Amino acid sequence: MSSTSRVPSPVLKKSLTMALIQLASGSDKPKNLSHAAEKVREAAGTGAKLVVLPECFNSPYGTNYFPEYAETLLPSADGEASAPSYDALSAMARDNKVYLVGGSIPEYNPGTKKYHNTSLVFSPEGGLLATHRKVHLFDIDIPGKITFRESDVLTAGNQLTLVDLPEYGKIAVAICYDVRFPELATIAARKGAFALIYPGAFNLTTGPLHWQLLAQARAVDNQIYVAMCSPARDMSASYHAYGHSLVVDPMAKVVSEAAEGEEIITSELSSDKLEETRRNIPLNTQRRWDVYPDVSKGKVQFDDPDLPKPKE
Ligand SMILES: O=C(O)CCC(=O)C(=O)O
Numbered sequence: 518m519s520s521t522s523r524v525p526s527p528v529l530k531k532s533l534t535m536a537l538i539q540l541a542s543g544s545d546k547p548k549n550l551s552h553a554a555e556k557v558r559e560a561a562g563t564g565a566k567l568v569v570l571p572e573c574f575n576s577p578y579g580t581n582y583f584p585e586y587a588e589t590l591l592p593s594a595d596g597e598a599s600a601p602s603y604d605a606l607s608a609m610a611r612d613n614k615v616y617l618v619g620g621s622i623p624e625y626n627p628g629t630k631k632y633h634n635t636s637l638v639f640s641p642e643g644g645l646l647a648t649h650r651k652v653h654l655f656d657i658d659i660p661g662k663i664t665f666r667e668s669d670v671l672t673a674g675n676q677l678t679l680v681d682l683p684e685y686g687k688i689a690v691a692i693c694y695d696v697r698f699p700e701l702a703t704i705a706a707r708k709g710a711f712a713l714i715y716p717g718a719f720n721l722t723t724g725p726l727h728w729q730l731l732a733q734a735r736a737v738d739n740q741i742y743v744a745m746c747s748p749a750r751d752m753s754a755s756y757h758a759y760g761h762s763l764v765v766d767p768m769a770k771v772v773s774e775a776a777e778g779e780e781i782i783t784s785e786l787s788s789d790k791l792e793e794t795r796r797n798i799p800l801n802t803q804r805r806w807d808v809y810p811d812v813s814k815g816k817v818q819f820d821d822p823d824l825p826k827p828k829e
Pocket residue numbers: 572654655692693694695697717718719720723724727
């Protein structure tokens with residue numbers, strides 16, 4: 518007979534207002550940081566307690582830019598870490614008393630001499646809660662349309678990232694191309710995440726086809742919220758981001774969506790919607806572990822020892 522053991526449901530302890538900032542960034546890093554700070558203040562002013570910035574919010578997006586814009590989050594052998602974006606993000610979270618998923622920034626690790634695409638998550642007190650290095654690098658080649666090889670410059674991260682927001686519950690944070698890998702999302706959901714948050718920067722080829730589809734797919738598979746936060750589109754930049762930051766609910770309905778330009782979108786995440794979805798479509802009690810394995814069992818890496826830790 519079937520084996521239908523339950524997996525724990527994601528817990529959202531109380532309603533949470535989340536804001537995604539579809540930020541317009543350029544080539545001037547200090548300006549990008551001060552502009553992000555203004556927009557985080559504006560987002561917090563709407564009542565948002567969780568604020569999300571896009572992938573590479575402090576720099577233009579492109580392999581040629583990563584080394585120039587990279588910051589050292591880990592101290593180098595001969596000195597301190599130099600991370601203006603870390604300090605700016607920490608201040609944005611603290612000044613506005615919000616949880617902040619700081620999009621992503623190019624990171625240089627002086628110990629390994631490797632570059633990463635790294636997301637930093639801060640508490641309302643400004644403390645670092647988590648660091649996610651993009652696990653799946655964006656290497657694609659669609660002839661005549663888009664060729665991109667992050668792996669020419671970047672090294673992939675080695676862990677799944679779950680972040681506990683004590684008053685609310687757990688979120689999972691991953692970056693852009695990571696959304697294409699359903700295992701990561703399913704493991705996070707089975708470990709109790711109520712939302713998957715992806716700072717991302719899709720393009721004008723794959724964006725119209727896959728951006729919303731992937732967000733809805735991860736939501737419908739896992740019956741949790743999914744948020745994808747893009748940079749604003751800038752047709753004068755070398756990379757044209759798709760935009761359309763969006764939030765999808767556990768029924769896979771798009772509950773808020775931006776257009777292409779700079780915009781803040783907010784959504785209310787509710788435990789009622791999570792519970793209602795799971796009550797109405799009870800996948801959670803219908804899984805057949807006797808027919809296929811549970812991907813969340815077995816070795817899952819959550820604690821890459823090489824990751825930057827909070828500054829003292
Ligand atoms: O998966 C895609 O089509 C786009 C991914 C991407 O732009 C990224 O990982 O930065």
